[in-house]
Amino acid sequence: MANLRNLARELARGDLATAQEWLQRRSVLLSELDERFAAAAWPLIEGIKMLLTISRSSAVASVLEGAWRRGWRGEVVVFDGSPAGGGIDQATWLGERMDHVHSQPDSTISQWLTGSGINVLVGADAVSPERLVNVSGTSILLELAFTRSIPVVVVADSGKDLPDDEIDELLASGPTAAEGNTGRRWAIFEAVPLNLVTKRIRE
Numbered sequence: 001m002a003n004l005r006n007l008a009r010e011l012a013r014g015d016l017a018t019a020q021e022w023l024q025r026r027s028v029l030l031s032e033l034d035e036r037f038a039a040a041a042w043p044l045i046e047g048i049k050m051l052l053t054i055s056r057s058s059a060v061a062s063v064l065e066g067a068w069r070r071g072w073r074g075e076v077v078v079f080d081g082s083p084a085g086g087g088i089d090q091a092t093w094l095g096e097r098m099d100h101v102h103s104q105p106d107s108t109i110s111q112w113l114t115g116s117g118i119n120v121l122v123g124a125d126a127v128s129p130e131r132l133v134n135v136s137g138t139s140i141l142l143e144l145a146f147t148r149s150i151p152v153v154v155v156a157d158s159g160k161d162l163p164d165d166e167i168d169e170l171l172a173s174g175p176t177a178a179e180g181n182t183g184r185r186w187a188i189f190e191a192v193p194l195n196l197v198t199k200r201i202r203e
Helices: 002-012 016-045 058-069 086-095 106-112 138-147 164-173
Strands: 050-054 075-079 101-104 118-122 131-135 152-155 176-179 184-187 189-193 199-201
Touching: 016 058, 016 118, 016 152, 016 199, 050 058, 050 086, 050 106, 050 138, 058 086, 058 118, 058 152, 075 086, 075 106, 086 101, 101 106, 106 138, 118 138, 131 138, 131 164, 138 152, 138 189, 164 189
Parallel strands: 050 075, 050 118, 075 101, 118 152, 152 199
Antiparallel strands: 131 189, 176 184
16 A cells, blocks of 8 residues: 555656665665564564464564564464454464464454453554554454553554555545445455554564
């Protein structure tokens, strides 16, 4: 989402040399991003018993895989992120690389947000000064975590940054899901207030 908008913004400036430099910097950053995320997140994770996340996120996956390499042996719970369902894929991928990974439906979010030593870790498709965009179900997870004083960490590099007035444009043009022939249709992505986030990890 945001990455493509920022690329289009650079190309629209009409200066191909500047755009090429931007792309080269971006390419170098992306080649290093997984390890940068993992290193930056490690001080927040090493003492945690359980991490809760939702749907599919390459940024979250890099943090968790990096933590596992560093010796972390806590539990990971991956919620589906209905209706996108990417959480099942994420849990499967993580389960092939580390132990103690649980795939859970969004309806169980509340029961997992109990006890101590728990953090919420999510990615984002776009981040503005006021809101973040992520899969449907994220708002419930973050709101419940906030009310229960459970830290929420968002992993999103600067390529995901957008002005706040573009968030609604993204949501309006974003993909939707449908349920059979019932006529029911809803947005796959949603915006969540950034004040529910305890910390953001960038590059």
